[in-house]
């Protein structure tokens with residue numbers, strides 16, 4: 001998980017660097033362009049003056065060229081009292097009230113640049129000017145770029161996370177199938193030997209005990225093969241199933257631990273795959289046992305609602321510290337000396353992937369205990 005966070009952090013840092021550098025560069029460019037535009041407007045103001053005051057044909061022709069050549073910088077010429085006389089390069093074609101547009105632009109230009117005074121002899125005039133389309137676009141450019149980079153990063157993160165999940169799935173499925181497959185051969189061989197043992201002595205105690213262990217091993221192999229392939233769900237009475245698990249786990253729990261089942265109804269039909277559902281319950285109960293020092297109680301409560309069935313496994317063990325609650329389902333997370341940290345990850349997978357339900361820590365308090373909740377859909 002830490003690794004996972006790290007590469008995301010690196011990506012974000014690279015993105016910030018790229019945007020920072022681009023912002024710096026475009027700012028420089030925009031600064032230069034703004035200077036150019038200011039000079040152009042100054043020339044324009046001078047040209048306007050020439051046009052009004054000069055009697056020389058050549059001069060006026062040159063001045064009008066300068067004026068007509070400016071097709072990019074929007075500008076407004078006003079008189080001394082800032083009354084609008086003329087405007088250029090302001091798009092009023094689509095405006096309902098062109099006059100209003102020019103007035104608004106004037107306010108905008110006032111904020112952008114100080115006006116360039118131009119004395120045409122007929123009194124003082126001012127040239128107010130804005131920024132060309134190019135300059136405006138250039139100022140927005142880094143933000144557009146930021147958006148694109150963010151979008152790109154989001155796609156990368158989603159794609160990599162999906163790839164990661166699919167890899168995890170492949171590992172689970174492959175490992176489970178392989179385990180089931182490898183267990184199969186020695187199991188059928190032991191079955192044969194057991195048969196032989198029973199033929200020699202039909203009342204052999206060893207044979208009876210071995211049969212129990214063999215059945216258990218077969219169940220384990222069956223669970224692995226079910227995790228390895230999408231199992232069939234069948235309607236079962238959940239209460240009966242839970243009673244079986246409680247009885248099984250109670251026998252294997254320390255004497256001073258009491259496991260009890262609380263249910264308001266004797267029959268709650270749900271669609272489950274029995275063998276792997278048992279596995280989840282065993283995982284949860286075993287974790288609860290591990291969380292207590294050989295003494296305590298584990299309460300399993302079934303709540304039947306119209307849409308869902310909840311199974312709460314509550315212990316009064318040592319609890320999970322707040323910062324760990326989110327991590328307990330991560331493969332490999334364990335606080336036990338001999339733990340693998342796979343139990344809860346597998347359990348969640350079984351409930352979510354195969355039963356379309358959910359499994360989560362409902363509540364946990366250090367020193368008081370933990371409650372896990374399974375939600376099964378009806």
Ligand code: ADP
Pocket residue numbers: 283287288291315317318319320328329333334335336338339340341342343344345370
């Ligand atoms: P493992 O049992 O191998 O450690 P799990 O995935 O089953 O792997 O559990 C991961 C971790 O979650 C445990 O090591 C433990 O720290 C914590 N945990 C799980 N269940 C409980 C519980 N009932 N009470 C306290 N801690 C728990």
